[in-house]
Amino acid sequence: MDTPAECESCARPGTDLVRVIRVWVTPATWENDNTEKVSEAPSPEWWCFSCRTHYPHRPLES
């Protein structure tokens, strides 16, 4: 698979794109039984360095 020209998160053109799985973390609250929930995107995305710095994700296992 070819590396796209742009980051798939912020759409900025980038040369330092890495395939990652986007992760959402829902903090524990009294509403959800004090259990932290982690959900993952169903498919990997190409992210630039800036997005990898600012947003939760995990590396794609290759």
Ligand SMILES: [Zn+2]
């Ligand atoms: Zn980006």
